[in-house]
Amino acid sequence: MGRVSQAQAEENRRRVVDTASRLFREQGTHVSVADLMKAAGLTHGGFYKQFASKEALVDEATSHAFDELTRHHEEGLERYGGQRAAAQRALIDTYLSPEHRDSPGEGCPVAALATDMAREGGDHEARRVYTEGVGDFAEWLTTDDQDGLTRLCTMLGALVLSRATSGSPLSDEILATARAALTTTGTGGDSEG
Template identity: 55%
Template structure:
C-alpha cells in the first residue's frame, strides 16, 4: 500500500476532525473511541497517532470545529437579512425545533459538548471561547450570555425529556420567552 500525499493526509485529518465533531456530540466523548472516529471516515485506527498527539487533542479540535461551523451559520443568518432581530428569530426557529433536539450530532456545539466539557476540563478554553463568540453574536455582554444559556438549557432539557409532551412544551416556552431580541 502506497503512501498518501500531503494533500490526502490533510484531507484525511480534516475528515477525522469533522467526524469526531459529529460523533462526540451524538454520543458523548467518553462513548466514542479513536477507532470509531477513524472507522467512520474509512481509515484504520493505527493511523490516528500519525494525525493527532492524543484523543484529548482531537476533542479540543472537534470542539473548535463545532463552534467554527456554528459561527459560520450565524454569520450566514446575518447576511441573509440586514435586521439582526430577524436573524435572531431565524435562529430561534431552527435552534428550538424538534429537528435540532433530535439531531445533536449536527446541532449546536454549546449544547452538544456541555456535559463532556463539564467533566473534562482539557478543552474548556476552546469551549469558553466558542460560547463567548456565540453569545456576542446574540447580544453584547450579559444579555448575550443569558440568552445563549437559556437556549442551551432549553435544548438540553428538551433532549432529556424527548418522547414526553413536556419536551415540546419546553421548546415552545423557551422560544416564547426568548423571542424579543436581547438588548
C-alpha cells in the first residue's frame, strides 16, 4: 500500500486527537491504543507514525479538550453580546443538565478527566494543561459577588455525583439543586432574572 499524503497524515492525526479527546472523557485515559485507533477508523500500526507515545497523545488530547472548552466560553460570550452574567447563566444551565450528564465524551474535561489527572505525576504536560484549564474556567465563572472557584467546585461536584447516580431520581435532583444554588438571586448567583 502506498504512502499517505502529508494532508492525509495531518487529517489522520486530527481524527486520532479528536477521537482520543472524546474517548478519554468517556472512558478515561486507560483506553488502549488499539481501541482508540479502531474508533478513529485507522490501523493500530499507524499510531506510532503520528505520536511518540500514548502519553504524548494524552497530552495533546487534553489540550484539545481544553481548547474546545475555551472556544465554548468565547462563543457563549459572543452569543450573549458580551454580557458575561447571561453567558455564565446559560453555561451553568447547560453544564448542570441531563444532556451534559449523559454525554461525557462531548462534555467538560474538568469533570471527565479529574480522576485520571489525579493519578498523573505533577511533571506531565496533561496535568499542567488540566491545572491551567481549571484555573481559567474558575476565572471565567467569577462574578462580583461569588468566587469562580466556588462556582466551579459546585458545578463539578454536582455533575460528578449526578453521573454516579444516573438513572435514579436523585441524579436529576442533584443537578436541579446545584443549578438553583448558582443562579437564583440571593444565593450568590447572578441577579438577572
